[in-house]
Amino acid sequence: MSLTKQECEAFWSKADKNGDGKLTIQELDQGLRSILPPGKGPSSKDVVYMFSAVDKDGDKTITKKEFFDEMEKPPRRKALEETFKRYDKDNSGTLTRDEIEAVVRDSGSFSKGCDVKKVADAIMEEADTSGDGAIDLKEFLKVVS
Known part of the structure; x- marks a missing residue:
């Protein structure tokens, strides 16, 4: 909290x-x-x-x-925003499918040997509510919060 x-x-x-x-x-x-x-x-x-x-x-x-x-601990939102920025390699303010794959690959939440592409596809399908082929910070927070 x-x-x-x-x-x-x-x-x-x-x-x-x-x-x-x-x-x-x-x-x-x-x-x-x-x-x-x-x-x-x-x-x-x-x-x-x-x-x-x-x-x-x-x-x-x-x-x-x-x-x-x-x-007074930093809120979780701040940590998630920092994660978003770390993976937004081109500083576009959005995460591309490739950047989402990097998040999946680096995440300890997924078991070794998972199909990274399928997981990234599922995340993109759920998170990209604007349909622009990328996930902005608001969409990212909605999915991971």
């Missing part, structure tokens, strides 16, 4: 009910439920997972530093 510093501060002030500078799992759960529409909050299992991921020292509390360190 990625939040701005202001969003982190706003959440923290709501969630840290007793003002001790730490969040318990109950405070995290109540804080999340206070900012999300009714029925849209995380499950208890999700809260436990989130809490465990942020409580780096395992002391059963989340410090403000742990919270801010986790929430």
Whole structure:
């Protein structure tokens, strides 16, 4: 997850009910439920997972530093945009079929020996919604996000 510093501060002030500078799992759960529409909050299992991921020292509390360190991580979108730019060899703002093949070949997500051309064809068919024979950043993000 990625939040701005202001969003982190706003959440923290709501969630840290007793003002001790730490969040318990109950405070995290109540804080999340206070900012999300009714029925849209995380499950208890999700809260436990989130809490465990942020409580780096395992002391059963989340410090403000742990919270801010986790929430201010660069968003996934930025990493995907960097991937797009890395494979856009001609800086055209689009990925050609050949460039998509390079993404497939370099990806650890596909098993060794897959038919790169078939996978690239399938990606092109799904992602190239404009029908111009290339995938722009918006189309790329829609498929990989």
